[in-house]
Amino acid sequence: MKIALLRPFLFACIGALSAGPAAADMVSKLIKADLAKGERVFKKCKSCHTTDAGRKNKSGPNLFGIVGGAVAASPNYKYSKALIEYGGNWDLDRLDAFFTKPKSEVKGTKMGFAGLKKEADRVNLIAYLNTKSDTPIKFDAPAEQASSAETAQEDYEFGVLFDAPGVEETFYACGACHSEMIVAQQGLTRNGWEEMLEWMVDEQGMSEIDEPDYSVILEYLSTHYGEDRPNFPKPNNLNQTKETE
Template identity: 55%
Template structure:
């Protein structure tokens, strides 16, 4: 009988499988979506939601923009926000936005509802999606208990490995918020190819609000974004992309 070495010990194959389940994290039992959502951080989800604000309001009583108001979206019937004209595919999707369906839609809207008019590419990082759902759930008159909400029993997506991807932006303090706000309206490469003083970045953001209809960035996020842009995309352009 061939023996296997597990943490310095030679053990039979069957016992080896048992020990592997004990020493390898997650090998014994996959985490459910509900468990992932129960540990999610709504405050981090608010940062993720910055990319959604160009198209959606989330305040109670907020009206539609390009997309519907998202107050109370978690658990509500699909395509039922007041005052919004939904596409035929989304109307036909039916059911409710229980957490597993919402998670799938946020990951890839076109794959979840083919033909949907939502052109957003999706939130690919499972942790970001969980935080976003927790934030959406918080913005409701009757938040659900996410740990045991309908759809919470399905297996959660595996955590994303490696470092975060911020496209063409340099990974430095403030990049997460900057990437979220900027890519809500345009490619991050528009930022990466410029170099401005902090004041000129502030003036540009003010112009984006007044002339382009961008949602204003409140404090403390505005200071975080301006500090990041001034430090990494200042007049000397230390991170200008090289060809």
């Protein structure tokens, strides 16, 4: 499969990325990746990571240039010994394996994220991160987009959380570290949610949520998961969630 590169000297790099049948299969999937969906998936990561060039590290390293780049390469970030020893480059297959289950791919990594179960989420995320580079890999022209009917039939992706403005921001901010069910179980006042978010930052190492997302999330939580928990998931919804996991 022909792959066009933005810079001639990257032929050697892409050769490493696409070597072997597994990587070739990943390339074929990346050609069809949805960058907008990849950016949405990254919302699970942005509480700990930045992606733009020159941005500071947060609780996790800056990810600019990660696709095809060296492992543990973000300046001034203290990586775990395990990741440093993992070494090498972040080729497509390694990224896919790491994003699937970080602690299995790199035993001893500091990253607490559980991973992305859905292959489509991983592919879209890798494609999105590929754009965050001075020398992104340019794949062949994407295939035709799925029809609007097919898009409409996609599964609801926010688990047991109530579908209302703010659900997306809440799902990705909270789902980076735990299931959305933990969010739905709380039942706190607005002040209680504010204190909870402050505690997560001060005591649990969560990065601060930037505006406007912070206000959107706080409004969503206090409205739909207040003391009376008006949208606490019913048993049949819980069973449906388990069946799709």
